[in-house]
Amino acid sequence: MTEDVARAQRGDMQAFERIYQQHAGRVNALCRRLATDVNRADELLQDVFVRAWEKLQSFRGESSLESWLHRVTVNVFLAAERGDKRRRAHEDVADDDSYELSAITAPVEVGDRIDLERAIAALPPGARMAFVMHDIEGYSHDEIAAMSGIAAATVRVQLHRARRHLMEALT
């Protein structure tokens, strides 16, 4: 455990700011891909670090701080999605079957990184989370399941669904 983490756990805000400066770029990249637009991503980033401050005492150094921050990000994201879902009265985030490609009106250009980002943003929340965490961030199905509280089998299904839609969008 780094000295900054230990100091931040004791309430040192300057130490926590150094942690933020060190990890914000990676966390923000994850937030951008989990959220559907820049404004929501910015809100998610702030929620993540506020939550990280609140829960920093629970970090025991058994994993890397980056992995721990990713776990916090996933949890904050899923909690926000569940809140939105309750307001929209839609089906469960982890098990949603409905998906419309209407958000993608034309095949994305091959070689266009930005369009892949858009295609990812158009995925349903569960599929998006599974794809981002597995294929982009490199976590295993079991690690994603442990982070999110979603069954590993469901993560596999969501990942498969995401890949299928993204490959259709890329061709």
Place this chain on the structure above:
Amino acid sequence: MNDEREFDEAQLQLLRDKVKELPTEVAPASVSWTNIRDRIESSRVRTLPTLTGAAQDDATPSETVSNAVVESRIQWWRKPRTVTLIAASLFAVVTSAVIMRERDEQGVVTATAGDNGRVPEARVSESPVTVAEAQSGGTVSAPPQSARDTTVAVPPRRLTLPVAQIFAQYSAATLDLTRDLDARRSRLQPEALAVLDSCLHTIDQAIQESRAALTDAPDNATIIGLLQVTYKQKLDLLRRAADLPTVSLQD
């Protein structure tokens, strides 16, 4: 099962190549840290007693004296978090009293499981005695044939579906928080931990009594409402427990 086998390899490789081109970092907006800091500071604003010069001199010169450090020097029983814990515990006691009164008014056996799960001799009401649910592995008072109660082991009565859903939802929510707390126990300040455990014990007893009461009166809206509120109190307590002060983190 290899999910990738179902996909065209060329398409899958194309997707992988596109993913590799994605940036690993994205700079956040310049105002993000300011907003984060302000939110943290606003949540830490409390009515603190005036610091004496002695308290300030005690601060380690090499450390930044933040609000949290200052707060930790306040006697633990005066801290807002501790007050909240005690308030939650008192609420659970009141809840328990209401539960007991509800059951008495309905004329059910007011049997309460003790810490060891065994139900002591119950008070028999004027109306026909009903069986109260005990903790798993415990015993309950069976419908007595005479005025003298006997304790026998009976299976728990099945609860109505809405109440069972309440149990499932809150049980799942508290389980994760309880695991976090258990993992931190050895690092928490003993005084704060003692207050927390006492509050949790009181709340758990209130939950047990509510659940036992519902087996005899599954449609009692008062008891159902109290159970929900008590569960929420437990969740709130466990969440606040994450902020309890710890002992030194130095190895």
